[in-house]
Amino acid sequence: MRGAHFMRWASLSFALCLALPQGPLEADQIDVYHRPVQYERSHDYRVLHYGIHLTFDLKSRSFWGDTTIILEPLRDNFSECVLDAETFRVNNVATADKNQSLRFEQSETSLTVHLLRAYSYGERLSFTVYYREDNPEVDPEKYGMPKGYDLGLTFKPATADHPMLANTLSFPEGARHWFPCYDHPADKATSDITVTVDRPNVVNANGRLLSVTEKAKSNQKTFHWSQTKPIATYLFVLVIGPYVKLEDHLGNLPVDYWVYPQDVADARRIFRNTPEMIRFFNQEFGYPYPWPKYDQIILPHFSGGAESTSATVLGDNTIHDAKADPDFPSDWLVAHELAHQWWGDLVTMRDWDEAWLNEGFATYFQYVYTRHELGEDEGALDLEKKIDQYLREAHERYERPIVFDRWNSPNDNFDRHIYEKGAAVLDMLDWLMGDRQFLRALSYFLHQHAFEPVDTHDLEKAITDSTGQVLDWFFDEWVYKAGHPVLDVSYEWNEAAKTVTMQVNQTQQTSEWVPIFQMPVVIGITTASGRQSHKMWIHERHERFEFGCAEKPLLVRFDEGNHLLKELTFTKTVDELVFQLQHDDVVGRMWAASQLSQHLGDSGAASALRRSAVEDPFWAVRERALQAESGSLSINDAAFLKERALDSKSAVRAEALRLLGNLHNLSLVPFFEDRYNKDTSYLAQAEALRGFGKCGDPSAVQFLERASQVKSQGNIIGLAAEEALDALGK
DSSP, X not given: OOTTOOOOOOOSOOOOOOOOOOOOOOTTOOOGGGSOBOXXXXXXXXXXXXXXXXXXXXXXXXXXXXXXXXXXXXXXXXXXXXEEOOSSEEEEEEETTSSSBOOXXXXXXXXXXXXEEEEOTTOOEEEEEEEEEESOOOOGGGGTOOTTOOOEEEEEOOOSSSOOEEEEEOTTTTGGGTSOBOOSTTOEEEEXXXXXXXXXXXXXXXXXXXXXXXXXXXXXXXXXXXXXXXXXXXXXXXXXXXXXXXOXXXXXXXXXXXXXXXXXXXXXXXXXXXXXXXXXXXHHHTSOOOSSOEEEEEESSOOSEEOOTTEEEEEGGGOOOGGGTTTSOOHHHXXXXXXXXXXXTTEEXXXXXXXXXXXXXXXXXXXXXXXXXXXXXXXXXXXXXXXHHHHHHHHHTOXXXXXXXXXXXXXXXXXXXXXXXXXXXXXXXXXXXXXHHHHHHHHHHHHXXXXXXXXXXXXXXXXXXHHOOOOHHHHHHHTSSOOOOEEEEEEEEETTTTEEEEEEEEOSOOOSSSOOOOEEEEEEEEETTEEEEEEEEEOSSEEEEEEEOSSOOSEEEETTTOOSOOEEEEOOOHHHHHHHHHHSOHHHHHHHHHHHGGGTTSHHHHHHHXXXXXXXXXXXXXXXXXXXXXGGOOGGGHHHHHHHTTOSSHHHHHHHHHHHHTTOOGGGHHHHHHHHHHXXXXXXXXXXHHHHHHXXXXXXXXXXXXXXXXXXXXXXXXXXXXXXXXXXXX
């Protein structure tokens, strides 16, 4: 991924301005179906190797040097080579042996090199490009990236938070800004990156460090990194600065963490699980970690991560103090970017519309690691949050196929559809195939296509070749089409016939893009005598199922196990919701709590929610139960909320404090002050500060002003204090 990024690219693609079929739209949604159609970029050569030699002067914000390109033509009569080259200025091109200069032209976007003769298909050739850049500036918005994204190569002056640095972000169209290349994910090449810098700076790049040499009578060092397996250009990385390298390992594999000097103590705690993550993914993927080392490098002015091969870069907000760990864990990001070393780096999307093969897989296996490390409940919550994020985008922005060839810039593809929906689709695929068959197919896919560009058809074929399962129907509706099932479910128990009859209606608006979904589903029926489960198939818009049931059900569960990506309306009685809140799995209990919020006038619903807020063994259900009660709370509930503000889980404490603040009662201010002073969580402390503002205590101004200066993860304390001051009109 790039952790929290949504980005990517295309160049020299063709746009067809046709009257396209209309996809599903709501009032203010984006019409993605009229974006231009993109095709994979055609090219007449393949690059085999880049030999990059650069010298940097960080103080003057300059770099200069040369790149030798070894390539093979993909046609006969190959007499000129067009490379992507922007920002830097080329001053010479010569044969690799430097004996003869070559004629060239450089435009704003490309470098055309005229060769000495015409070459035949597959005849290897090479040449060297000499160039320089001073004060590089790239407008990321021109490439569809957010303002402030450091596309290409960026020099960063020293601040109070970080030393003077230089780094690249080659994703998506960044490589072309620091070396001439064929800048497209389908073209993979090996590399040698040799960089000379002033001391005390060090250099990190892809692959293995072959040498560090010192120049006689100078203050410079030269670092030579070699990447011997081919990778895409957007995965090339170069980072320069006075980093401290914290060494770790998994067996003989170096696993190191490159951090600012002031972050050494916290960094070991943040990254400590990385070796075991690698071990876990080795087993899951059935393919050992494919690179000679794994580095994680901290960068400023960057959020999330970028999985450059063998050397992931991460925003420096990944590092935080121990107090922030419970509320702002970094393991999810570390696991996501690590998974990319297989999914995105070992096998790489052929073009940007196939980006889910990178991001969907990395997001899914981050969830799998979370489930493995923290347990089934935390895993279920993690996946449920991913589904909610996708559904929010589907409602508020657009629905589109996961593999979708309509986009303006590559970054258009990097959205909730490829990350979160992609992960949910893979979870369904895992369930449908069975875990052993699913993992066997993925291992086969990785072995068949290692170091190659791939598309979804390659994945489908690998599944069939390795397991015999033909799942064209699944990929057609979940990957190549848009939307998701919107289900209206109801049931009746017939006491005389001793049957449960269930009606399932798909209510989503269908179109050429959004189908009627076919899918298996598990129906669970719980009675006083026990539970029975039935696996059924849904094929039509309207389905009716009938099950024998000798007793009145206490709970009828649609999609037992929570396997389907769906929206669900399922009206139940208060008694059944209360039973579900007390006896179902985590996702079912959270859903029941939300449904009971519509029945707060019922004493049974209210008491069940209160009991769940106190007694449920999983914190997210306690939190959801509190949220469900929010519409009926008054100052008479203050004692209960104060008790919940002492919960063992910070998120529950924060929710209780938020609800206390919503009571807008001045008498609560001493409690907010006490919790701010005593709570061990930034999240809860921030809600306590907001409580001051909500309760309108004018005497709290000085207290809040002091709090606004407190350092915290993401400045959560300072922002909350400022919010409270704003509420007080100060």
